[in-house]
Amino acid sequence: MNQYFKYILLCFTLLFVVSYTQAANNHKEDERPFDANTFIFGHIADAYDFHITSVGHKHISVPLLVIVKGKENGWCVFPSYRITHGDTYKGYYIQKEGSYKGKIVETLSNGEIHRPFDLSITKNVFSILLSIFILIALFVPAANAYKKNPLGVPTKKNHLLEIVILSIQNDVVKPSVGKDYAKYSPYLLTVFFFILITNLMGLIPFFPFGANVTGNIAVTMVLAIFTYLITNIFGSREYWKEIFWPDVPVMLKFPLPLMPLIELISTFTKPFALLVRLFANIFAGHMIILVLMALIFIFGSINPGIGYGVSIISIGFSIFMFMLELLVAFIQAYVFTTLSAIFIGLSRVEPHHHPKKEIN
Amino acid sequence: MDLFLPESGLVIWMTIAFGIVFFILSKFGFPIILKSINEREKYIIKSLDAANEAQQKLLEIEDKGKEIIANAEQQQLLIVKESQELKKKLVEEAKMQAQKEADNIIANARIQIEKEKETALSDIRNEVLQVSLSIAEKVLEKELENKKAHTQYVEKLLDNMSMSQS
Numbered sequence: 001m002n003q004y005f006k007y008i009l010l011c012f013t014l015l016f017v018v019s020y021t022q023a024a025n026n027h028k029e030d031e032r033p034f035d036a037n038t039f040i041f042g043h044i045a046d047a048y049d050f051h052i053t054s055v056g057h058k059h060i061s062v063p064l065l066v067i068v069k070g071k072e073n074g075w076c077v078f079p080s081y082r083i084t085h086g087d088t089y090k091g092y093y094i095q096k097e098g099s100y101k102g103k104i105v106e107t108l109s110n111g112e113i114h115r116p117f118d119l120s121i122t123k124n125v126f127s128i129l130l131s132i133f134i135l136i137a138l139f140v141p142a143a144n145a146y147k148k149n150p151l152g153v154p155t156k157k158n159h160l161l162e163i164v165i166l167s168i169q170n171d172v173v174k175p176s177v178g179k180d181y182a183k184y185s186p187y188l189l190t191v192f193f194f195i196l197i198t199n200l201m202g203l204i205p206f207f208p209f210g211a212n213v214t215g216n217i218a219v220t221m222v223l224a225i226f227t228y229l230i231t232n233i234f235g236s237r238e239y240w241k242e243i244f245w246p247d248v249p250v251m252l253k254f255p256l257p258l259m260p261l262i263e264l265i266s267t268f269t270k271p272f273a274l275l276v277r278l279f280a281n282i283f284a285g286h287m288i289i290l291v292l293m294a295l296i297f298i299f300g301s302i303n304p305g306i307g308y309g310v311s312i313i314s315i316g317f318s319i320f321m322f323m324l325e326l327l328v329a330f331i332q333a334y335v336f337t338t339l340s341a342i343f344i345g346l347s348r349v350e351p352h353h354h355p356k357k358e359i360n
Numbered sequence: 361m362d363l364f365l366p367e368s369g370l371v372i373w374m375t376i377a378f379g380i381v382f383f384i385l386s387k388f389g390f391p392i393i394l395k396s397i398n399e400r401e402k403y404i405i406k407s408l409d410a411a412n413e414a415q416q417k418l419l420e421i422e423d424k425g426k427e428i429i430a431n432a433e434q435q436q437l438l439i440v441k442e443s444q445e446l447k448k449k450l451v452e453e454a455k456m457q458a459q460k461e462a463d464n465i466i467a468n469a470r471i472q473i474e475k476e477k478e479t480a481l482s483d484i485r486n487e488v489l490q491v492s493l494s495i496a497e498k499v500l501e502k503e504l505e506n507k508k509a510h511t512q513y514v515e516k517l518l519d520n521m522s523m524s525q526s
Contacts, residue, residue, distance in 0.1 A: 118367070129373075136385070165394065189390045223374075226378065
């Protein structure tokens with residue numbers, strides 16, 4: 001085990017040293033200083049194409065589909081390679097500086113820069129589609145196998161899925177939601193596996209993976225909105241009563257509805273906490289790994305020798321971070337599911353009888 | 361910074377994609393898997409119960425078998441004892457029967473012998489009478505007178521003889 005680990009470490013180090021040398025050579029040709037900001041945010045942010053690598057001046061990337069509806073040009077669908085190299089296609093181009101940096105814009109006839117309605121299959125959308133494809137390919141055949149032979153011995157793959165499903169169902173959904181938990185377990189399981197698979201996909205740094213999907217605030221926002229809707233649509237009467245007429249002294253809720261206001265705001269803060277937690281964790285994980293990588297190039301641009309020295313330390317740290325991120329990928333999926341289950345459970349409170357105060 | 365502003369296109373795509381995956385998995389995925397896991401759990405519990413019951417029954421049957429064997433052994437002992445007694449009895453009875461038969465045979469033989477003896481005796485008496493009569497006749501042929509007195513006398517003698525003999 002230890003031996004293998006040493007070999008792997010050596011291979012990684014060599015690989016990165018070689019790639020660094022390549023990059024350093026490129027920089028000499030470019031005569032352009034290394035821009036850590038572009039490097040990091042170029043990887044973290046969404047993009048119109050799937051960048052694989054650059055050899056010299058050539059960018060090797062997989063083009064994706066651009067779908068935009070501009071004010072003047074109307075609906076337009078075209079592959080992204082038409083605009084990713086700084087070209088303009090049918091009036092659309094990617095803005096390099098300014099308020100819409102990195103996004104598709106169009107220049108209207110009056111000279112105003114307008115951001116069109118953008119439904120492009122970006123890197124993140126592509127990754128989301130890929131991860132839902134994986135989810136469906138994973139669970140629908142498994143479900144069919146179970147349907148065909150409900151009492152049979154499951155295959156190894158299905159057995160593994162079964163263990164995870166059951167542990168989520170029994171340790172998270174059942175205790176948190178309480179009664180009628182079975183109604184909510186499909187949603188919570190979907191959320192769990194979606195986040196887990198997307199997180200893990202984000203950690204693989206090669207095409208078609210490596211997109212920072214769950215570290216994008218739009219994605220976590222949609223997930224939080226789903227939880228918010230489910231929490232409030234299926235909330236019990238007691239839940240709403242506790243929001244608008246909580247069990248506090250009357251002066252706190254009438255004439256000025258102080259407590260109801262706080263309670264109402266708390267229904268929004270709960271999903272907001274979900275949103276920010278997932279986003280920040282995954283975002284930060286990607287960020288740290290990229291910063292460690294960028295360090296090599298920053299030091300390398302000062303002096304190649306320092307670059308080589310730093311690369312070993314950086315690789316060591318980033319291996320540690322990758323290990324940690326593997327854990328975080330699972331933990332964040334688990335936490336999101338647990339908190340969603342707890343919020344759902346809280347919205348299904350039953351009227352409770354106040355126990356009489358004990359006389360000491 | 362645009363990192364903290366959700367992109368509307370991505371929000372729409374994410375909503376659609378997640379909606380689809382949620383719909384598909386909650387229709388054709390998780391409930392089926394969970395249901396079948398539940399079913400299997402029940403089936404396993406039922407099977408375990410059945411196995412336990414079967415074992416219990418087996419134990420009961422074993423006990424019963426042992427009881428039956430013990431009973432049979434006792435019965436066997438009893439039967440052996442009885443048969444031995446019966447044997448004894450039969451032998452005794454047979455002995456008695458044989459004794460009786462033997463006694464009977466002996467008694468019959470005695471009667472037969474007595475009868476034979478009597479007939480033999482009477483035969484001998486007749487023979488003797490005949491012989492003596494013929495002798496007497498021959499004697500008396502010579503002494504024709506007083507034949508009657510002689511005969512009477514002879515008979516008287518014979519009578520005496522037979523009386524003394526019997």
